[in-house]
Amino acid sequence: VVQDLDLTVEGMTCASCVGRVERVLARQPGVISASVNLATGKARLRTLPGVAEPQALIRAVEKAGFGAVLET
Numbered sequence: 001v002v003q004d005l006d007l008t009v010e011g012m013t014c015a016s017c018v019g020r021v022e023r024v025l026a027r028q029p030g031v032i033s034a035s036v037n038l039a040t041g042k043a044r045l046r047t048l049p050g051v052a053e054p055q056a057l058i059r060a061v062e063k064a065g066f067g068a069v070l071e072t
């Protein structure tokens with residue numbers, strides 16, 4: 001079972017920011033893939049429920065220097 005999870009990412013201003021956020025998210029436990037849209041500021045993740053921890057994902061984005069808010 002795979003679950004989509006959306007984050008709003010704050011503070012991204014260029015395409016390299018997108019790459020950094022995608023890389024950080026993609027290596028968190030339970031994250032299958034991460035796709036970030038610079039124009040909308042949204043990150044869509046495919047995750048394994050029960051493995052991916054939303055709070056850990058937010059912390060990882062913050063550690064990379066951005067803000068993150070869980071959607072849904």
Ligand code: 9UX
Pocket residue numbers: 012013014015016017018
């Ligand atoms: Mo672009 Mo983002 O020069 O942290 S990488 S602003």
